[in-house]
Structure formats: structure tokens, C-alpha cells
Amino acid sequence: MIEEPLVRWDWIARNWDSGSPSAISTLLENHVVTAFLPVLLGLVVALPLGLACARWRWLYQPTAALMNVTYSLPSLVLFSVFLSVTGLTRATVVIPLTFFALAILIPAVVDGLASVPDPVRQSAVAMGFRPARRLLRVELPVAVPVVLAGLRVATVSSISLVSVGALIGQGGLGNLFIDGWQRQFYTPIVVGIALIVLLAVLADGLLVLAQRLLTPWSRARSTA
Amino acid sequence: MITFEGVTKRYRDGTVAVDDLSLEVPTGAITVFVGPSGCGKTTSLRMINRMIDATSGRIALDGQDVREIDPPTLRRGIGYVIQQAGLFPHRRIVDNVATVPYLLGWNKKKARARAMELLELVGLDAGLANRYPFQLSGGQQQRVGVARALAADPPVLLMDEPFSAVDPVVRASLQDELLRLQSELRKTIVFVTHDIDEAVKLGDTVAVLRVGGRLAQMAGPATLLTEPADDFVRGFLGRDRGIRRLSFISAKEVRLGPAPPDLVTGEDGRPLGWRTGDGLAAYGTFDPETDSLRAALDAALLSPNGVAVAVDEEGRVRGVAGRDAIDELLAEYAPPVRGAGSAEEAPA
Numbered sequence: 001m002i003e004e005p006l007v008r009w010d011w012i013a014r015n016w017d018s019g020s021p022s023a024i025s026t027l028l029e030n031h032v033v034t035a036f037l038p039v040l041l042g043l044v045v046a047l048p049l050g051l052a053c054a055r056w057r058w059l060y061q062p063t064a065a066l067m068n069v070t071y072s073l074p075s076l077v078l079f080s081v082f083l084s085v086t087g088l089t090r091a092t093v094v095i096p097l098t099f100f101a102l103a104i105l106i107p108a109v110v111d112g113l114a115s116v117p118d119p120v121r122q123s124a125v126a127m128g129f130r131p132a133r134r135l136l137r138v139e140l141p142v143a144v145p146v147v148l149a150g151l152r153v154a155t156v157s158s159i160s161l162v163s164v165g166a167l168i169g170q171g172g173l174g175n176l177f178i179d180g181w182q183r184q185f186y187t188p189i190v191v192g193i194a195l196i197v198l199l200a201v202l203a204d205g206l207l208v209l210a211q212r213l214l215t216p217w218s219r220a221r222s223t224a
Numbered sequence: 225m226i227t228f229e230g231v232t233k234r235y236r237d238g239t240v241a242v243d244d245l246s247l248e249v250p251t252g253a254i255t256v257f258v259g260p261s262g263c264g265k266t267t268s269l270r271m272i273n274r275m276i277d278a279t280s281g282r283i284a285l286d287g288q289d290v291r292e293i294d295p296p297t298l299r300r301g302i303g304y305v306i307q308q309a310g311l312f313p314h315r316r317i318v319d320n321v322a323t324v325p326y327l328l329g330w331n332k333k334k335a336r337a338r339a340m341e342l343l344e345l346v347g348l349d350a351g352l353a354n355r356y357p358f359q360l361s362g363g364q365q366q367r368v369g370v371a372r373a374l375a376a377d378p379p380v381l382l383m384d385e386p387f388s389a390v391d392p393v394v395r396a397s398l399q400d401e402l403l404r405l406q407s408e409l410r411k412t413i414v415f416v417t418h419d420i421d422e423a424v425k426l427g428d429t430v431a432v433l434r435v436g437g438r439l440a441q442m443a444g445p446a447t448l449l450t451e452p453a454d455d456f457v458r459g460f461l462g463r464d465r466g467i468r469r470l471s472f473i474s475a476k477e478v479r480l481g482p483a484p485p486d487l488v489t490g491e492d493g494r495p496l497g498w499r500t501g502d503g504l505a506a507y508g509t510f511d512p513e514t515d516s517l518r519a520a521l522d523a524a525l526l527s528p529n530g531v532a533v534a535v536d537e538e539g540r541v542r543g544v545a546g547r548d549a550i551d552e553l554l555a556e557y558a559p560p561v562r563g564a565g566s567a568e569e570a571p572a
Contacts, residue, residue, distance in 0.1 A: 123310030125275055126382075127323050127372075128300035141314045217314050217356040 008187045022175065028195055030090075031172025035159040035199075037094050042101025042154060049102075050109025051135070060110055067103035075100070075164045083168060093165035100161060101154045108150020112143030145218040148211045152204055159200045163192070173199075225251045226272060226380065226412065231281035233267050233437070241267040242437035244281070249429075251379075252410040256427035258417055260460070264437030265416045269382050272414065273302045285380070300324055303373030303381040303411075308389045309365040311357040317343070317368055318353040324376040335375075342371040347401060363394035370402070374409070383415045387422070399425055420461055424449065424468065432457050446472040450559040470518035473557050475510055478520050478550060480534050480543030487533065493540035495533050509533045512542070517557070521550055 017025045053060035070078075078096035086092045116139050124138045163174025171178075176192035179185070211218075226249035233242040242264040249255045257265040270276040271283055274295045283290050290298060311320050319326075321339035330338070343353060346367040357365055366386060373381055387395045399422065406413065417423055423430045424445040431442040434456055441453040449469040452458040458465075483489070486499040487507070497504030508526030510519040512534050523532035524547050532550070534542045 117310070117313075119306050119308045119310030120312060122275070123304065123306045123369075124312070126273060126299055126304035126306065128296040128298075128327055130296050138312055138314075142312070144314075215314065217358065 038097035046105035054113040071103035104154040112146035227284045229282045253428035254413040256423040258423035259433035263433035303378040305383040305386040307385045309369035473517040475520040
């Protein structure tokens, strides 16, 4: 081993915002987009699918099974499948990650709706809510804490999974790992890991904050 | 008035929850459906606001068949109090209470003003209005449940075991509160419970249902206690029917005598005890204005000499009633001779 320091600060300074496609700030930006897009898409798809699964219970088992199988596939395999369709683009990473997000978010929506206490649902019926309004005004709001918990897991795992996309040059900060391994140069690897962890912690913190603002009634309940 | 005419509820698997139920729920009074689990009391209640639809038969609200009314519209006109309150956890108390007014399209200001009135009516502090349900005790939540049911001033109130999830002390105070409210509001209330004591305490009329959803007996609570229709009703009412019946006779008519010298009273006129050789002995009191004959008898049994002390609302001695005085009244209210009573026959 060559005597190589773990972190070379001057390299970081030079490559932070160099303007090249491999500048750290550019990679960070790509990473954020590639990580959040699947979660966002996943949520948009999971809400109606989760509602459908909660409404027609027979739909839930096959959907959950399908999603779990998808989740168990190594991400690399999924990437190569989509590689032949979408090529070396961001979509090749975003589409598989969306499936991963769905595997977490669909059960979260279903469990969230199941977490609505029976007396709450029944009293909503007895007060004279019609089904659509009951869903929007009572059931979904009460399901929010469980859905948000799923969203936290989906977000953090998506942030970490993006780096695998580096193998096709779409890995955001993961590209730094390839760079580091190839050159036996630790600094990019350390920077990559640190920024990914930081990003995950920050995203999770924001979601916790969102939960406190959105559901003041549930935060206090859990500490009561 | 709510009328059940030959109402039957049969589930797809063949279970019969309610079997050919015919009865009338009078306007402005509390009617209690009571019975063991599986007797169809909750099902019967929920068929009134169509949370469950009857398989056959007819339920009419002031003559109109409930099946002719769109369920949400029907339900907005009927108050409903559920077990464990069923408050919306994500809404503040004031908005929970204003639920039905909001559904009816009242503006927010008017709905909230109405909700505040109701919180006061059910004895809750206005300071609770902006709290969330989890911040309230079980008893307080149940009061909010009652306030929410009354928000749009519906003529009919359905109460499904509303007080069964709270402890006995809180339950008793909620029951008293309901009776106080009812004396002001005169709603048509259908109250479901499995607790016969609750039924006897609250009901103007009590309908006892047996497993399989059949009506065993429907009568006033005093009649029910003296003249149960059959062994099932007798068994369900339990022990001490004779004593419990005395709760329905006012102690007002008990003949009071002057307080004898051996009743020691304090300067404020309140009793201290009966003078005996060794000092003061225990005593029992009752207030003839508000208490029942049961309380008077109980007071007599608590004194060593069998004399009950009558007090006024301040607790000052008004006189005494010996067991002979109590016995006179007991004789007057003796149950009617069998055959001369008005007990309803149980369906065969």
C-alpha cells in the first residue's frame, strides 16, 4: 500500500464545483434527483394501488407478493433488464428504484388504512359521511403516521441504492466509489460515503419534521 | 316514534341476529335494549340508521320507512354515540363536536359556536376545545361523544354501549349526566347495553332481548323487576330484585317522626350519632326529597336501633323514620297480585 492519506482536502476543494460532469456538487445534485424521483413516483402509484388493495382485500396478497419478489431481485439484475430498454439513462435507475419504493409504500398505505380504529371508521359512517369524503377527511389523515413511517424507510433506502447505478454511470455520488476503486484513491470513496449518509440523515430528519407538523395529534400520542 | 314491524336480520351464513322483532320506541323517552352478547341488540340499533339493513320487516321513523331515506342523509338526522367514543384522533375537540354541522354545510363560525355550547351542556371546560382527543380522559372523551351526537340537535339519539369502557365511578356520573340532559332535552333515545343495572337505571322502558334476537320482555323497569315474564328474564335480572325495585319509589311519602333525644346533633344541625352507653353509634341518613325508599331502608339498616335519619339538602336533621314507618310505605307499594298486573307476555 502506498502511503495515501484517508482524505485529501485539496482534492475535495478542487473537485467540489469544477464545472465538469464529475464535479462533486453535480454528482450530489444527480444523486438527490435520482433518489427522490422514485420515492415520489412510488407514492403517486402506491396511493391508488394501496387504496384498491385496502378496498378489495383479495388484491393485496398477489400485489404484495409481486412487490416482494421484485424487492428480492438484486438491483443489478433489474438495471440490466432496463438497460436494454432505456439505455444508459437516468430512467434505467429510476424505474427499478420506483419498484423498490412501491414494495415498501403499498404495504404502508394498506397498513395505514388498517390502522384506522374501527370505532373511528364506524362513527364516521354513523355521522353521515359519504364514502369519498370519509376516505379523504377521516381515513387518509388518520393513516398518515403509518404512511410517513413507510416513506422514511423508502427514502433512506432509495438514497443508498442510487449508488449501484454507478455501474452504468448513473449512480450520483456512487460514481465516486468507482473512481476511487479504479485509482486506489480513498478520498472520493470517503466523500461519497459521508455525503450519502448525510443526505439520508437530512432527508429522514425532514420527514420527521413533516410528520410533527402534519400530525401533531400523533406525536403527543406516542409520548403519552 | 320509532316502530319495528316484524324486523329480521339474517346473515348470508344463515345466522339470525334479529328474529321477527316488533316494538315501539316512544318519542321523548329512553328505551333500553338489553341482553347478553349475541342477542342482536346492537344490530337492532344499527338497523335504525341503516348501518345495517334489515333482511325483512320494516323500521319506521315517525311513520316513514327508513329504507326510503338516503343513508347519509338519514344518519345526519340521528345522533349516534359509539362505545369508546370513536372520536376522530386528528381533529381538535371543537371540530369533533362540529362534525355533523360541517357535513350539513354550516359555516365554520356557526358550527364552532354550536360546538362550544354543547361542550358546556355536557359539562366540559371550554379550555378543552382546542385539545386533541388523546389528551382527554376516557370519561371526558365519552362526554365529547355525546356532545358530538347532539350537535345538529337531532330528535333521535342512538347510544351503543356508550359507557361500558369507563370505570364504574365515571360510568355512574355519565349515567347521571345523561338523565340530567334528558330531563332538559327530551330526545327519543335508544340505548344499548349488556348491563341490566344500567338498563334499569336509565330506561323509561326496557326491552330485554334473548340470544337469537328475540324480544323476551318489554316493560318499565319497576314492572320488569317485580314481574319478569319468564325464567330467562328473571335470571338476567339477577338477585335482589325486590330491593332494587325500591329504587323506583320516592322516599317523600315516608312518615317522619321528631328526632328523639338520643340522636346527637352538632351545632350545625347535622347528625353525629346515636348515644349509647359507650359513646356514639353509627347512623344512616336519607334525603326524603331526592332519595328513594331503597335509600331510606338502607339508612335504617345502618343504625343499631333501626331508625333512619332524614336530612335536608344541607345535611341537617329533619326528623327520623323507624322501620315501622318504612314498612307502611312498603306495604302500600307491594307488588300487584299475580294475574292482576300488567306484565306483557313473552312471545312463545
